[in-house]
Each structure stands twice: as structure tokens, then as C-alpha cells.
């Protein structure tokens with residue numbers, strides 16, 4: 148089992164990254180230092196790791212505001228903290244934004260990943276006791292029909308600028324391993340849900356729109372299928388791979404939990420109504436079918452038997468329990484939602500879709 152003294156997390160102010168930092172200092176039992184490198188784009192909110200900052204700031208937890216495309220800044224972070232592991236989450240992550248403005252996705256996801264890899268290669272100088280773990284998505288595999296699953300052998304077939312940029316970054320990671328011997332691992336995960344998710348993604352958007360009586364916008368016929376995983380289960384998988392995964396190997400991570408969007412919303416409406424005491428019909432009346440997302444992938448489903456059989460990882464959260472915990476988190480953290488929505492996100496939405 149690998150151990151690390153200093154982990155450099157990129158994108159640690161985002162949804163999965165902040166949950167990962169909280170997990171590593173908590174249930175994950177990591178005993179070393181964490182350096183969070185994040186540019187604080189519209190999607191980054193350092194409040195999401197506030198408790199870790201209070202408990203460990205300046206001793207075991209450090210924050211560096213830096214763009215992963217800024218080579219001198221990344222070199223400085225390596226020189227200052229000497230990390231022996233990188234877990235790379237920083238990315239532009241929202242498919243709709245990639246359709247409206249692909250350039251930022253190519254910059255951060257492709258050039259940013261390249262910059263990090265190259266700085267790590269230079270700083271680590273052929274060391275074998277280090278690890279670069281790259282966090283990627285099942286969207287690189289494209290779209291499934293009614294049957295079948297994405298396995299690690301499925302050929303890449305990305306359909307959106309977002310997934311194409313992630314596919315490019317995955318190839319760079321593997322190329323750095325094969326060409327330069329950089330010790331890497333790679334994971335491709337399905338849709339995450341949980342606390343601190345930016346309310347442009349389906350679940351938090353729908354929860355907050357229900358609470359404020361706004362339309363619940365469904366793309367196309369609402370029958371696209373996604374495989375949902377609680378964010379803490381994703382993070383336990385990342386930590387398992389970092390400690391036990393084979394260098395140069397990729398691992399699929401999924402919830403084995405497929406839901407048609409509209410069926411998922413029905414369940415969400417029931418839970419929100421139970422938690423708020425409202426009449427579910429009030430929420431149902433807000434459902435609005437809107438123009439489909441261009442290139443909208445129909446179905447994602449993950450075969451995650453490799454990480455289960457080789458590394459012994461398992462999902463620990465049932466969907467119903469995770470969904471209810473998520474709803475409760477959004478109900479009890481209106482301040483976080485208000486602050487994260489008040490900036491660039493609001494103006495971007497208004498410009499592109501009108502207030503909703």
C-alpha cells in the first residue's frame with residue numbers, strides 16, 4: 148500500500164475536490180499535508196473546505212490560488228511544498244458551458260493537464276515513489292444504446308467539447324507514463340451527486356428551482372439515462388486507487404445505479420416534498436420540456452468490476468439515503484447556494500437562457 152506525505156490536489160475548491168479534501172482529513176484517515184491549488188473560477192468556492200482550514204490551516208492544509216495553465220505558479224507550488232502525489236481534478240466540468248464556449252475547456256483541461264504533467268515530470272526526475280492520479284469521466288466513451296456498459300476496454304468516442312477535452316487529457320496522462328515513465332493512475336467516473344455541487348448540474352439545479360418555484364427544465368424527452376454515484380463513494384474510490392492501484396492502469400468508477408432523468412426527478416420531487424412538507428403536485432407542475440442539448444448522449448452505464456475485484460472497492464451509500472442527505476444539505480445551506488450563485492454564474496445564465 149502506498150503512503151504519501153504531501154498531496155497536491157488541483158480543483159480542491161470545486162464540488163468533488165472539496166469533498167475529497169474533507170474526506171481525506173476525515174474518514175480517509177490521511178495523516179500528511181494537503182495543498183489545494185485552485186484558480187477559483189465561477190465554480191470554485193473555498194468555503195467548501197472551511198472546517199479543514201480551521202482545523203489544519205497552515206499546518207497540514209494549504210491553499211494556493213493558481214491557474215494550472217500558469218507554469219511558473221505550478222513550479223512554485225512544487226518547489227514550496229514538494230508533493231509526492233498529485234490528484235488532478237481542476238477542470239471546466241459543465242457540458243452546456245462547453246457547447247457555448249469551448250475555448251476555456253481546451254485551455255484548462257488540455258493545456259492545464261499538460262502543464263501539470265510536465266512540471267511533475269521535471270520536478271520528480273524519474274522518481275518511482277510518487278504518483279499522479281488523473282480524475283476523468285465516463286463521457287470519454289461516448290453514448291450507449293439500450294444495453295451494454297462502458298468498460299476500461301471501450302474505445303474513446305467523445306461527443307461534446309467537454310468530453311473531447313477530457314479524452315485529450317486522459318491520452319496525455321497515459322502518454323507521459325509510456326514515454327517518460329511518469330507514475331500515473333487514471334479513473335473514469337459516472338455522474339456524482341452530493342453536497343457542494345454547483346447548482347448548474349441537474350440535481351442541485353432542480354432542488355433549488357423547486358424551492359424557489361422556478362421551472363424544472365428537461366432537455367429533449369427527459370429520457371436520457373445517467374449512472375449516479377454519491378460523491379463520497381467516488382472519493383473513497385480515488386483514495387483506494389491512489390494507495391493500491393497499479394501504476395499505468397485505468398479504473399472505471401460507477402454507482403451501478405441507472406436512472407432516466409424524468410424518473411429521477413419524480414423520486415427527487417417526492418423527497419423534497421417530504422422534507423419541506425410541500426404538496427409534490429406543486430413541484431410537478433414546474434416540469435418544463437425545453438430544447439434538447441446538442442449532441443446529448445443518450446445513456447451512460449459503467450462496468451466497474453475492475454476496481455471492485457482488483458482493489459476491493461465498494462459503494463457504501465444507497466441512492467435513496469444519498470439523495471435524501473443531499474436534499475437536506477441544500478435545504479440547510481441556503482447561504483452557500485446564494486453566495487455561489489451570486490457571481491458570474493448568474494450573469495452567464497441570464498445572458499444565455501434568461502433567468503430561470
Ligand code: NAD
Nearest residue numbers: 158160161162163186187188190191214215237238240339
Ligand atoms: P467543478 O466544476 O465543481 O470544480 C472544478 C474546480 O476546478 C473549481 O474549483 C475551479 O475553480 C477549478 N478550476 C477550473 N479551472 C481551473 C484552472 N485553470 N486552474 C485551476 N483551477 C481551476 O468540477 P467537479 O464536478 O468537482 O469535477 C472535478 C473533476 O472530476 C473534473 O476533472 C471532472 O471532469 C471530473 N468528473 C466530474 C464528475 C461529476 O459528476 N461532477 C464525474 C466524473 C468526473
Ligand code: DAU
Nearest residue numbers: 240241242284285286336337338347348349364365366371
Ligand atoms: O458522467 C460524468 C459527467 O457527469 C461529468 O464528467 C460532468 O462533469 C458532469 O457535469 C456530468 O455531466 P452530465 O452532462 O451528465 O450532467 P448534467 O447534470 O449537466 O446533466 C445530467 C442529465 O440531465 C443530462 O442528461 C442532461 C440533463 N439535464 C441537465 C440540466 C442541467 C436536463 O435535462 N436539464 C438541465 O437543466
